[in-house]
Amino acid sequence: MRNNTATEMYLELLKKAILFEIWLEHEPGATKENRLQGLDWPIIAHSMIGRIRMNNLHMLMNDVINNNVQGDFIETGVWRGGACIFMRGFLKAHGVRNRKVLVADSFEGLPKPDPSYPIDATSKFHEQDFLRVSLPEVVSNFQKYDLYDDGVVFLKGWFKDTLPTAPTEKIAIARLDGDMYSSTMDALTNLYPKVAVGGYVIIDDYSIGYCAAAVHDFRAAHNITDPLVVIDLTGVYWKKTK
Template sequence: MNDSHDFLTAAMKMRNRYLNVLEASLTGTLYGDAPIDPWTGGKYDPNKRALGRDWPGLAQTMIGSARMRNLRYLCETVILNDVPGDFIETGVWRGGACIFMRGILASYSDTQRRVFVADSFAGLPPPSPDIYAADAVDVHHTHTQLAISRKDVEENFRRYDLLDGQVVFLEGWFKDTLPNAPIQKLAILRLDGDMYESTIQALDALYRKLSQGGFVVVDDYFLAPCAQAVNEFRTREGITSPLIPIDGYAVWWRVSETANHD
């Protein structure tokens, strides 16, 4: 009995160590990765990186340590509670959050769930103010740093030995790829599309595929157009689960048993 207990304890410690190192590498905190944004002067600040307040030069995610740890907590919760469904992120940049989700699945020997990697891999779309008035002055499409190719994202997965059949790429604009995506059930829906358009299209296409007990994470809730899309969707669908803040930027909520699903 003691040997078995000791083995399980050691295995859990090794899993925790692996996921901690994976997070640190993906965020760039492991090596003090200098940022490339125009507002930090190229100087690495661990506090800004923890809260995702800069754009890393080399690291695979810009969401910061706090949001990565939230993602880990939610993924581990659905795994440990047998909440059925795949994981998806809509808007992936260099793929870091998706790589982390795949690493979490690997650490739990989960061979059934898939990680969907949804992005245009060409940056954000120009605004369509005639359809989405909230995006009228949006300039995200002008930031070339946000356009990361699918090839580069695949290579990032490969560097961590996490590119396999459980990783599914959905390449293209959300309006074209998400409504007919080959997804039956979701346990994690992580939205990182910045704009009203990208947020509402993902929610409209995917929310009803979430299992009871699954989670929605909204990375850009601090941006007014994104928050407007989320608030209007929740009102329309009668969603009353509380919005839980993460780091002053992002929020999440859990799909309740009374959620209005088909």
């Protein structure tokens, strides 16, 4: 793994660009604190996860590479693609060629509540046009950073349809950003068995009740006791130890 000043400077600049931090004063309604915590829905930036969660992703990718934890990186629910763009930039900057970045999204926004998951009945996320980002737009965003190549695999469709056959045998980083109970449960059910020991599960929207309920139900059903670690006001993660 490369760990030189130039590599770290590139990755820091990449984060600043994805989060639009360099030009924050030109983004309507943006504040430094909200962008730090990922509390705003950016008009321009390519990610809404904020600096703290982006730094957390960077830290966990460093850990799996340094400790040779095998597997690909995946995000479920990518919006404009910023976190996945950073994943791809990280792998390229470190010369890692044997891992893919899987980009899973409907590219049509969030699903309507599924009667099979009554807890989601009050969800209005499917009405939010702002959350609908098309596949061509996300591809274009990758291209803007010169990071669209054969190391990026797009999985278009609802998680329940795409994740059971996701083209990966092992996962080192699973970053779940599905907001709802159904989306979170579909991702955990289909991906967690592939997460390598020593790999990480990141839950972006743990502060949302639907999402947290799915996390707790899944962990209880599978006797997962690995501690949940708080990232910021919204996100948590855990390391798979067995």
